[in-house]
Amino acid sequence: MRFLTDSILIGTILISVFMLSTARLGMTVRSFALQSFLLAFLPSLLHEPGFHQILILVGAILIKSYLIPRFLFRAIREVSIRRDVQPVIGFGTSLLIGALLVALAFAVSANLPLPVGVASSLLLPASLSTFLLGFLLIVSRAKALLQVVGYLVVENGIFLFGVSLVQQMPLLVEMGILLDVFVAVFVMGIVIFRINREFDHMDTANLTTLKD
Amino acid sequence: MISSILHLLLLLLAPPLMLGILQRTKALFAGRRGPPLLQVYYDLWKLLRKGAVYSRTTTWVFRAGPVVGLAAVIVAGLLVPIAGIRAPMAFQGDLILFAYLLGLARFFTVLAAMDTGSSFEGMGASREASFGSLAEPALFAGLLVLFVGSGDFSLSGILGPGLFRLWGAIGPALVLVAVSFVVLLLAENCRIPVDDPNTHLELTMIHEVMVLDHGGPDLAFILHGASIKLFLFASILVRMILPTATGFAPLEALIWAAGMGLVAVAVGCVESVMARLRLARVPTLLGGAMVLGTVAIAVLLTLESAR
Numbered sequence: 001m002r003f004l005t006d007s008i009l010i011g012t013i014l015i016s017v018f019m020l021s022t023a024r025l026g027m028t029v030r031s032f033a034l035q036s037f038l039l040a041f042l043p044s045l046l047h048e049p050g051f052h053q054i055l056i057l058v059g060a061i062l063i064k065s066y067l068i069p070r071f072l073f074r075a076i077r078e079v080s081i082r083r084d085v086q087p088v089i090g091f092g093t094s095l096l097i098g099a100l101l102v103a104l105a106f107a108v109s110a111n112l113p114l115p116v117g118v119a120s121s122l123l124l125p126a127s128l129s130t131f132l133l134g135f136l137l138i139v140s141r142a143k144a145l146l147q148v149v150g151y152l153v154v155e156n157g158i159f160l161f162g163v164s165l166v167q168q169m170p171l172l173v174e175m176g177i178l179l180d181v182f183v184a185v186f187v188m189g190i191v192i193f194r195i196n197r198e199f200d201h202m203d204t205a206n207l208t209t210l211k212d
Numbered sequence: 213m214i215s216s217i218l219h220l221l222l223l224l225l226a227p228p229l230m231l232g233i234l235q236r237t238k239a240l241f242a243g244r245r246g247p248p249l250l251q252v253y254y255d256l257w258k259l260l261r262k263g264a265v266y267s268r269t270t271t272w273v274f275r276a277g278p279v280v281g282l283a284a285v286i287v288a289g290l291l292v293p294i295a296g297i298r299a300p301m302a303f304q305g306d307l308i309l310f311a312y313l314l315g316l317a318r319f320f321t322v323l324a325a326m327d328t329g330s331s332f333e334g335m336g337a338s339r340e341a342s343f344g345s346l347a348e349p350a351l352f353a354g355l356l357v358l359f360v361g362s363g364d365f366s367l368s369g370i371l372g373p374g375l376f377r378l379w380g381a382i383g384p385a386l387v388l389v390a391v392s393f394v395v396l397l398l399a400e401n402c403r404i405p406v407d408d409p410n411t412h413l414e415l416t417m418i419h420e421v422m423v424l425d426h427g428g429p430d431l432a433f434i435l436h437g438a439s440i441k442l443f444l445f446a447s448i449l450v451r452m453i454l455p456t457a458t459g460f461a462p463l464e465a466l467i468w469a470a471g472m473g474l475v476a477v478a479v480g481c482v483e484s485v486m487a488r489l490r491l492a493r494v495p496t497l498l499g500g501a502m503v504l505g506t507v508a509i510a511v512l513l514t515l516e517s518a519r
Binding site: 003006007009010013014017018021023091092095096098099102103106109110121122125 | 383384387388493495496499500502503504506507510511513514515517518
């Protein structure tokens with residue numbers, strides 16, 4: 001059981017790192033779907049599975065690894081974005097920064113006193129790394145769609161943090177977060193669509209030269 | 213004594229068979245019947261009977277290259293345990309010697325390539341050197357995890373019967389190391405997606421371009437050396453993935469042999485379904501292996517402190 005939990009946590013970190021190094025837009029979205037799918041099982045693995053855990057499991061899988069990726073793929077198709085990533089920071093460099101951030105997350109969480117004991121010693125580092133790598137994804141990519149994915153990765157990190165800190169995460173809170181994320185992605189998708197229609201691309205760097 | 217002789221015989225005779233299985237897998241994927249499993253032996257025998265032609269611009273370095281390369285790889289092979297049984301040469305710190313014997317073999321292949329004075333071979337040499345230097349940190353990160361986990365500083369100790377218990381203690385870190393070893397195995401042995409062992413006349417190739425001017429026995433040495441190197445990496449990988457500790461040597465050897473066959477088939481599958489990476493993307497792949505090693509170290513330290 002502990003091996004399974006640890007493997008899921010490490011898998012989460014690696015998928016985030018992989019997102020930094022892949023050159024394909026679709027691959028990033030698919031990686032996010034896989035990451036959310038893996039994370040959805042954590043609550044049921046860490047606490048004894050009850051009705052709440054099952055509900056979170058189904059809800060998280062349905063929304064985060066099916067609906068949101070589907071929506072993002074639709075956005076890619078409709079605005080016919082070029083399929084490559086166009087990073088602001090190169091792949092090698094962002095991989096290196098990513099490795100440093102992961103090391104930082106592990107170092108910080110080793111010295112972080114927690115009020116409650118956590119089920120696995122890897123929970124906190126995994127959550128912090130996912131969090132930081134999500135932010136790195138946001139700042140290092142020019143495409144608006146990838147910034148949405150980065151935001152979603154950050155949300156996954158927060159989800160992990162919640163799972164590690166709260167023994168029984170209130171169902172209502174978790175469901176509320178899921179709904180929030182879904183609506184946020186929905187809104188961002190529309191914004192991307194608008195940006196694209198106005199400017200014929202969705203490179204956020206060009207927004208700084210906005211004129212009326 | 214007997215196990216040492218068996219080790220040496222296996223080391224010298226078995227590796228070409230792995231290449232044979234690999235080529236057969238690729239052929240089956242492509243819908244061909246493929247060469248016989250022993251084809252590499254026939255090739256080696258044919259090359260050994262031939263004479264060699266040396267260009268007048270080359271010096272002794274060119275002739276020493278294949279010899280030193282093969283010798284270094286064989287000595288490295290004496291350090292790697294087969295099927296978890298103690299290697300003929302084992303002492304504390306031999307994993308560093310292992311890494312740098314492979315480095316020595318690479319160094320002499322590079323020198324021999326530069327010695328021909330061909331700009332084409334110089335290009336391959338420069339690529340080989342730069343990718344080699346990128347693969348080294350990943351190798352050491354993986355070995356470091358094994359060393360810290362087991363507390364032993366020799367390959368035979370790390371990959372011995374104790375590995376089974378280590379999986380229970382630091383399993384997740386070992387998974388990471390195993391994955392990074394798969395990348396290393398493909399990169400160090402010039403396999404797709406890093407290099408294509410079949411092309412001899414394309415600008416994207418790395419290892420094959422360096423050995424273009426070698427012929428006859430020299431080429432046989434290089435071919436055999438390459439197969440032994442693949443054999444060694446596969447042997448370490450198999451031992452990591454199947455760390456059996458039954459205490460019954462023939463059974464261990466059987467499991468190990470099955471694992472080696474599986475690795476050959478798996479590499480053949482990877483070569484069949486993947487395209488070669490663009491040259492500029494290869495450092496990212498090796499960087500990824502390095503990141504895996506770094507994360508493995510971090511995970512190991514966290515798990516160790518929690519224990």
